Amino acid sequence: DIQMTQSPSSLSASVGDRVTITCRASQSISSYLNWYQQKPGKAPKVLIYAASTLQSGVPSRFSGSGSGTDFTLTISSLQPEDFATYYCQQTYTTPQFTFGPGTKVDIK
Amino acid sequence: EVQLVESGGGLVQPGGSLRLSCAASGFTFSNYDMHWVRQARGRGLEWVSVIGAAGDTYYSGSVKGRFTISRESDKNSLYLQMTNLRDEDTARYYCARGVRYDSSGYYSGVMDHWGQGTLVTVSS
Numbered sequence: 001d002i003q004m005t006q007s008p009s010s011l012s013a014s015v016g017d018r019v020t021i022t023c024r025a026s027q028s029i030s031s032y033l034n035w036y037q038q039k040p041g042k043a044p045k046v047l048i049y050a051a052s053t054l055q056s057g058v059p060s061r062f063s064g065s066g067s068g069t070d071f072t073l074t075i076s077s078l079q080p081e082d083f084a085t086y087y088c089q090q091t092y093t094t095p096q097f098t099f100g101p102g103t104k105v106d107i108k
Numbered sequence: 109e110v111q112l113v114e115s116g117g118g119l120v121q122p123g124g125s126l127r128l129s130c131a132a133s134g135f136t137f138s139n140y141d142m143h144w145v146r147q148a149r150g151r152g153l154e155w156v157s158v159i160g161a162a163g164d165t166y167y168s169g170s171v172k173g174r175f176t177i178s179r180e181s182d183k184n185s186l187y188l189q190m191t192n193l194r195d196e197d198t199a200r201y202y203c204a205r206g207v208r209y210d211s212s213g214y215y216s217g218v219m220d221h222w223g224q225g226t227l228v229t230v231s232s
Binding site: 001032034036038043044045046049050053055085087089091094095096097098099100101102 | 141143145152153154155158160164166168169202204206208210214215216217218219220222223224225
């Protein structure tokens, strides 16, 4: 089974900060990596798919990069509505998927 | 508008059974993969199961042999039959629509629409 890890598990940041979250796979997954955002009490929302493609309607301050085993989600200028938990998801073993453990972004 | 509405959650004793439903509307249900994803309170997302448009089914190792996913396209409904439930199955269960390819034909594998979930509590 492919295991996913994320770092950090949580971070505190201020509005306007550049934020970077890392996701690592236990084996190469090419670019089969998606990112989701989840706010408290809400269902997750997809942000990025195929490692770097922005889902329709998602603000351009979100970007993704990476391939193989190491991936990054970057928020270029953190906005108040971006405080949430972020999950990576591997789709290499489609249609069976695995999520990372999540990274919580809260207000400094 | 795409809508997914889960139901069927509740309190069940260990070893018991429960059937979850997900009513879909606003899209051609039969054309899409459908997933179940769960989330224990204060924990992360855990992928549970998927049924493809063609009816192929897959399960996570933690539920294989105990849970059965199914769909009825004429009712636009997705189901999850859960048996031999354990304490660790306690979670909110979400259904989600799966999209394999984007509009350009590139593989995405996203879950692009989610319901609000139904809560399953396994406790004596």
